Amino acid sequence: MSLLGQTARYLLLTALFIALVGSVGFYTLIHRKIRHEVDEILTAEVEQTELRIQHQPLSKVSDWDDNPRIEPATNSLRPHFSDIILPDSLATNEPVQIRQLQKTVSANGQLYLVTVRLPYYEFNELAREMSAGVIIGFLALMVLSVAIGLGLARRLWGPFYVTINQLGSFRLDSTTDQPFPESRVREFGLLSRSLSELTQKLRRQFSLQKQFTENASHELQTPLAVASAELDFLMQSERLNETDHTHLQRATDALSRLSQLNRSLLLLTQVENDQFSADEPLDFSALLTQYIAEYEPFFEHKNMTIERSILPAVQLHINRQLAVVLVTNLLKNAARHGGARLGETSGSVGITLTTNSLTVQNTGAPLPFADNLLFNRFVKNPARPDSTGLGLALVKQIADRYGLLLTYEYNNKSGVHSFQIGLQS
DSSP: OOHHHHHHHHHHHHHHHHHHHHHHHHHHHHHHHHHHHHHHHHHHHHHHHHHHHHHSOHHHHSOTTOOSEEEEOSSOOOOEEEEEEEEOTTTTOOEEEEEEEEEEEEETTEEEEEEEEEEOHHHHHHHHHHHHHHHHHHHHHHHHHHHHHHHHHHHHTHHHHHHHHHHHTOOTTOSOOOOOOOOSSHHHHHHHHHHHHHHHHHHHHHHHHHHHHHHHHHHHHHHHHHHHHHHHHHHTOTTOOHHHHHHHHHHHHHHHHHHHHHHHHHHHHHHHTTOOOOOEEEEHHHHHHHHHHHHHHHHHHTTEEEEEEEOTTOEEEEOHHHHHHHHHHHHHHHHHHOOOOTTOSOEEEEEEEOSSEEEEEEEOOOOSSOGGGTTSTTOOOTTOTTOOSOHHHHHHHHHHHTTOOEEEEEETTTTEEEEEEESOO
């Protein structure tokens, strides 16, 4: 949930809680105030009744409804207020709430119990109507306050969201330095200045690192190529014996591995540094078909049959160079480490492409190390010293760059290695 959404949620919950508590409290306050006024009226009626008893006969004090009710009393009674319910004699005898006061008064040497009553339902109705009106107005003010508060918060937090969007689109290899937004809010202005300084430092460090990597790789490739060419020239000499030729061949193979290792490390560093920013829509089916055809002779050389099921026109938005590395490394891994199962003379390679996944399966011996080490760098089969141990690490790095799920499993019964890449990130 966004910051504004969370703020709105808390404001609404707080407003609702205040409205509920305020409504109950306000209704209670009005009800008590009205009852206090009614009690004062009843008290005044009792006092007036006492005065009238002293100057008028009892028959003229009470009205037709026997209110106030006057009875001789023997004991003194303090003023006693109570709520009673009586049938409404004027209407349909429906029960109505009555406020009643009983008090003894003295007149002409006689003690009387005076009971005065006042219907209470109209005051309750008045209290409810007043409470409802005030509560509705209060809720409207709360909603208006929340709306205004959210509008102001959205405006105040605007630079913060712009900064977040800029950070999301920030690329180290970009040459344009887009400034972060200025704000009159001191904290946001400080954040923008700090991020601007940080991104500039990161770009400088990235540029230096990139330049060093490229220069180092280039400077290494040149002497490697020269050494390899010189060794090839020596190997063509007729004065070499078989032992010399064997030593030169080993040196040539070592230089070849060193050159391949240099290229793989450079590519791995470039992927980690996100230097492949030019993604494009790519016909992944056509690309896979093209490189399967190129690797077909290698599979045939190892007596491995190819079973393919490629859905046409599968599209991926990916950098083309990285897609080639992804496909060729998987095929190269199957060709290099695949083979016949135990007791058989031939093996197989299965390649399946759907809109959801790419699966490459090959027969072969189990891994000589734990499965969870397979995609680590420089983890390789001791029986294949010519391997760099970086091919599957590159596949993992590229899959992670595009958020593609890469999984591996080995079926002990069928002796099949299975690599699967989910194409829906």
